Amino acid sequence: MMTKGTRNGLATCEEALQRLVSGKPHRPEHVGLDLSKLTAGIVSYEAGFDRGYLKKARKSHQALIAQIEAYRHRAPVSSVKARELVVVAEKLSTSRGELDEALKQRDNMLTRNLQLMLRIKALEKEITQLRKSSASKVVAFSERG
Structure with missing residues (x-):
């Protein structure tokens, strides 16, 4: 079951993903990030969490992780x-x-x-x-x- 904190953390990560994909990250180390190198850890860190925040084992995170992997796999060279x-x-x-x-x-x-x-x-x-x-x-x- 998703709690309010989980929902907010997940929403923050979704926003971070959109910033990364659009090329407008908040963290300077993510500027110019090659999307073929996009990971859940990078999205978590961009969202302000530690790199291990998003986990495949958490059902509430699986959809976002699938999106991240999809972006990574379809990223142009x-x-x-x-x-x-x-x-x-x-x-x-x-x-x-x-x-x-x-x-x-x-x-x-x-x-x-x-x-x-x-x-x-x-x-x-x-x-x-x-x-x-x-x-x-x-x-x-x-x-x-």
């Missing part, structure tokens, strides 16, 4: 959040570009390393053939003498 998202998107784009460049460099390096390995193998084969050829000439020369 603040301009600060929007700017943060733009900055993050720019960093992501830059990082993707850097990653693409690094992958190209890696692929070029791997291609060059493969070409060098093939050239080394060819030169090793040529050296082996030259050694065999020169060894047979040394044997042939020593047999002449």
Whole structure:
């Protein structure tokens, strides 16, 4: 059952909610409040109570708390959040570009390393053939003498 004190406290909180939503709070720390951060504690404090005044467990408070949550969930993204998202998107784009460049460099390096390995193998084969050829000439020369 709602008492006169509860009704007045609840009405005070409802008024505080309307001030917050309209952007005209009494408390300076609530000026410019992002409604996506609106909580029952903030409404209670704006109303002049402690942050724990509004409780979900109290039936008389449930409707107001539901309103607070509805405002919080339908609040547009603040301009600060929007700017943060733009900055993050720019960093992501830059990082993707850097990653693409690094992958190209890696692929070029791997291609060059493969070409060098093939050239080394060819030169090793040529050296082996030259050694065999020169060894047979040394044997042939020593047999002449």
